Amino acid sequence: MSKRTGIWLLSLVAVLLLLQQCKPDPHICEVDCDEADSLYTGTPDTITRPFKFPPVVIPPDITLTKEGVQLGRMLFYDPVLSSDSTMSCGTCHIQQFAFADGGKAKSENVFGALTKRNTPPLFNLIWFKDFFWDGRTNSLPLQVQDALIHEQNFNAAQAIPKLAANPEYVRLFKKAFGRPGDITEVKIEKAIAQFMMTMVSAESKFDKVMRGQLSFTPEEERGFYNLFFKDTGEANGFGADCFHCHAASNGASNITLIDNNFHNNGLDFAASFTDFADNGRGDVTGNFLDNGKFRTPHIRNIEVTGPYMRDGRFTTLEQVVNFYNDSLKLSPTNDPQLKFAHQGGIRYLSEQDKADLVAFMKTLTDTTFLNNPKFSNPW
Ligand code: HEC
Ligand code: HEC
Known part of the structure; x- marks a missing residue:
């Protein structure tokens, strides 16, 4: 190797090293530096679809990173x-x-x-x-x-x-x-x-029972299968019919327990369509047939989200169950699923039935979610 070639090679190495050093670090680069936009892409993130939940659909205007x-x-x-x-x-x-x-x-x-x-x-x-x-x-x-x-x-x-x-x-x-x-x-x-x-949130006892990892107590089991998930009336074995609203219509294959729909569950008496204290959905659609209707709320984690209903009028789950049993109020937009609204509610729930419904609802508490450090205050 001649002296000249050696110098050339050395200079080449030096230039390459310099180039290497100049390679921009996306973490320290300020707004004005001129490297390719593609450096600022973030790290893609995903949401795992829980068992018996519908697919995760990220809205097109959002890139999750x-x-x-x-x-x-x-x-x-x-x-x-x-x-x-x-x-x-x-x-x-x-x-x-x-x-x-x-x-x-x-x-x-x-x-x-x-x-x-x-x-x-x-x-x-x-x-x-x-x-x-x-x-x-x-x-x-x-x-x-x-x-x-x-x-x-x-x-x-x-x-x-x-x-x-x-x-x-x-x-x-x-x-x-x-x-x-x-x-x-x-x-x-x-x-x-x-x-x-x-x-x-999909790590409650209920989810684990659905996945076959845990079992309900006899109370919780009755509360879910015989009451919450069974229609009302003698012909249906005296269920409490909560699932028509607090679940997807295909309840068994979708356990989010939301129906993405609006209902009037009979909280307030109204003599006419225009007599509601809070029109709810009706004010959004402008259709008086929607007055008094509200989106079915979450029933998951219900043990810790009280007081209940859009105005927080009930402090305990026992009060909620008593309401569905004997305190439904009539109004022109009462949901047809509340078959016994005319008599003020289901009426036949025994004290044991009520306790079983509450026991089931308490299996919906997801302590993993409530304590997950990913969602805590980072400051
Ligand atoms: C016709 C549909 C429908 C049926 C049937 C129904 N619910 Fe509801 N439920 C609703 C709606 C709508 C709300 C919210 C009402 C509001 O605040 O205006 C609600 C609220 C609740 C809440 C309070 C949620 C919160 O975060 O405040 C609980 C608990 C509840 N229902 C339990 C039950 C139980 C138990 C049954 C069966 C006995 C049942 N529901 C039957 C529609 C229904
Ligand atoms: C002063 C208390 C308060 C603060 C602060 C607040 N919220 Fe809320 N949030 C509410 C209330 C009350 C509602 C229900 C309003 C309604 O439905 O009319 C609500 C509803 C929501 C909902 C809808 C949930 C559902 O089930 O549809 C989301 C999501 C939400 N808030 C996120 C936020 C975010 C994000 C912030 C901060 C930018 C925030 N909230 C700040 C009280 C608050």
């Missing part, structure tokens, strides 16, 4: 998103209560006023078609927008500079949404939506 979920988790718990920096989503949606607002019939919003309705729990949202008690939106990012505006009086001009001052936020926004690496309201909404989509 680990960075997006982590960002959403930080934002969900960050009070900077409220007008006076005192309130986050996690103020009302508390993990140990399956993200309901433990024990409160209504919650206090950032204006110091009470919310119109009870704070619902948050989980398995990916299988809901419509959100809120009246189903007024069918998109999770839009739902987040609604919550930011109505509960937290979100002020983008104030909050966004504060987020931009945190390098971890800057990095995660870039990783989750690519170029340009700016922070916008829409990205905030989509990130929180991503985090909430990963909140899946």
Whole structure:
């Protein structure tokens, strides 16, 4: 090897080494650096479909990434998103209560006023078609927008500079949404939506019994098969008929226990179609035939999500069962499934029946979900 070739080779190695060093690190790159956009793609994340749940369908406008979920988790718990920096989503949606607002019939919003309705729990949202008690939106990012505006009086001009001052936020926004690496309201909404989509609860005793890993006690078994999942009336063996609403229509193959439908379950008397205290679904569709109807709520984790109903009027599950047994109120939109509404309810449930129904409902508590560190406050 001649001296000249040697120098050439050495220079080549030096140039290659330099190039290697210049290779941009996506973690430390600032907004202005000029490497390919494809570097900012984030790490794809997935949601596992639980046993006897419908397929997981991620909405087309959302790309689920680990960075997006982590960002959403930080934002969900960050009070900077409220007008006076005192309130986050996690103020009302508390993990140990399956993200309901433990024990409160209504919650206090950032204006110091009470919310119109009870704070619902948050989980398995990916299988809901419509959100809120009246189903007024069918998109999770839009739902987040609604919550930011109505509960937290979100002020983008104030909050966004504060987020931009945190390098971890800057990095995660870039990783989750690519170029340009700016922070916008829409990205905030989509990130929180991503985090909430990963909140899946399917590890209750009920799920384990369905998977053949555990057995019901005799009480729980009666509560489920003979009461909750059996139609009312003598011809049907005196069931309690809860499954027509608190389950998919094909109950046995879909155990989400939601039907994505709206019903009037007879909470309030109304003399006419226009006489309801809360029109619910009717105000969304503009159809008076929907007045007094509400989306069937979650029954999973019900033990920890009280008080119950859209206004939190019942504090115990025993009160709920008594209501279905003897306190149904008549109104023009009563659901036809409530066959005994004219006599105030099922009427024939014994004390044992009621206790069995409650025992079954308590098998729906998923302590794995309630304690999952993935969903806890990261701050
Ligand atoms: C002041 C308490 C409060 C705060 C803060 C709050 N929420 Fe809510 N949330 C509610 C109430 C009350 C409802 C039910 C409203 C209705 O249906 O009319 C609700 C409903 C929801 C729903 C619909 C659940 C379902 O079953 O359809 C989601 C999702 C949700 N909130 C997420 C959030 C997010 C995300 C934030 C933060 C940006 C947030 N909430 C902040 C009280 C709150
Ligand atoms: C016709 C449909 C229908 C039937 C049948 C039905 N429910 Fe409901 N249930 C609903 C709706 C709708 C709500 C919410 C009503 C509201 O707050 O306006 C509800 C609310 C509940 C709640 C409170 C949930 C919460 O988070 O506040 C419980 C518990 C409950 N039902 C249990 C039962 C049991 C037990 C049975 C059987 C005895 C039953 N339901 C039968 C539709 C039904």
